[in-house]
Amino acid sequence: MSGPSFLEKWQQASSERQSLLCVGLDPELDRLPAPLRGRGPEALVRFCREIVEATLPYACAYKPNLAFFEALGPQGWSLLREVLAAIPPQVPVIADAKRGDIGHTARAYATAIFEQLGCDAVTVQPYLGYDGVQPFLAYHEKLAFVLCRTSNPGAGDFQDLLVQSASGEAQARPLYLAVAERVRQWQERHGNCGLVAGATYPRELAAIRERCPTLPLLVPGVGAQGGELEAAVRAGLDEHGGGMLIAVSRAILYADGGSDYALAAGEAARRLRAAINQARGS
Numbered sequence: 279m280s281g282p283s284f285l286e287k288w289q290q291a292s293s294e295r296q297s298l299l300c301v302g303l304d305p306e307l308d309r310l311p312a313p314l315r316g317r318g319p320e321a322l323v324r325f326c327r328e329i330v331e332a333t334l335p336y337a338c339a340y341k342p343n344l345a346f347f348e349a350l351g352p353q354g355w356s357l358l359r360e361v362l363a364a365i366p367p368q369v370p371v372i373a374d375a376k377r378g379d380i381g382h383t384a385r386a387y388a389t390a391i392f393e394q395l396g397c398d399a400v401t402v403q404p405y406l407g408y409d410g411v412q413p414f415l416a417y418h419e420k421l422a423f424v425l426c427r428t429s430n431p432g433a434g435d436f437q438d439l440l441v442q443s444a445s446g447e448a449q450a451r452p453l454y455l456a457v458a459e460r461v462r463q464w465q466e467r468h469g470n471c472g473l474v475a476g477a478t479y480p481r482e483l484a485a486i487r488e489r490c491p492t493l494p495l496l497v498p499g500v501g502a503q504g505g506e507l508e509a510a511v512r513a514g515l516d517e518h519g520g521g522m523l524i525a526v527s528r529a530i531l532y533a534d535g536g537s538d539y540a541l542a543a544g545e546a547a548r549r550l551r552a553a554i555n556q557a558r559g560s
């Protein structure tokens with residue numbers, strides 16, 4: 279029998295901790311705090327585990343970005359597993375992997391992330407269309423966050439291009455809104471979709487929320503990327519004052535570069551949760 283779904287874990291963790299904060303785990307060897315620097319990959323695992331312990335009271339989810347573990351070489355995957363083992367099973371984990379490929383390759387990616395790593399959700403890109411995402415959605419208890427309007431400076435290069443459906447029925451709209459509309463249709467069929475929308479673009483985030491009133495939104499870009507927290511929260515909330523995860527990595531991980539790093543990370547997470555809740559009006 280399978281355990282609780284991503285949605286069940288997220289709702290439980292979010293309401294228990296009164297939190298929409300998702301802590302991003304993006305560790306880099308040369309950014310480790312002074313007491314751990316130069317002590318090898320095991321120090322990186324220790325760092326992540328201490329960050330998890332310190333932020334746990336304030337987090338509704340964790341989001342390790344696989345790139346930072348893959349960058350460690352052949353050991354990366356097992357180091358990631360050691361980090362994941364420190365996250366209590368009732369707290370959901372989103373593998374930030376930004377996968378997407380032709381169907382049978384996407385199936386292999388989904389197996390790796392959901393069955394081998396045991397993560398509860400994943401980030402995917404929609405460029406290949408439905409059959410590139412469907413293998414992830416086939417895991418009913420998991421969730422796929424589809425990139426919609428990303429947080430980076432080049433986000434608009436493609437995502438803002440105006441597109442029209444081949445039949446010409448719908449009005450031309452930016453590609454990111456066409457993605458949002460399509461993912462809303464996938465959601466009706468599968469029930470386990472979400473969207474990624476950057477906090478750095480609150481206007482676009484609001485347009486996505488308007489078209490997708492009930493889809494879970496994963497919202498990175500607050501902190502190191504300069505996204506304005508209050509504007510993002512207001513733009514992304516659903517009608518129940520939730521429905522989003524504000525994902526923050528560096529502003530928590532590197533809140534202090536000295537020996538107080540874990541304490542400082544916990545304090546940064548506590549403040550972020552409070553600021554998010556203030557913007558929610560709760």
Ligand SMILES: O=C(O)c1cc(=O)[nH]c(=O)n1[C@@H]1O[C@H](COP(=O)(O)O)[C@@H](O)[C@H]1O
Nearest residue numbers: 343374401428429476498502503526527528
């Ligand atoms: O999918 C993501 O999480 C993501 C999408 C996006 O549009 N922008 C974005 O920054 N991210 C990820 O979110 C994290 C942001 O990290 P910080 O800027 O340090 O909080 C990184 O792991 C990014 O890869």
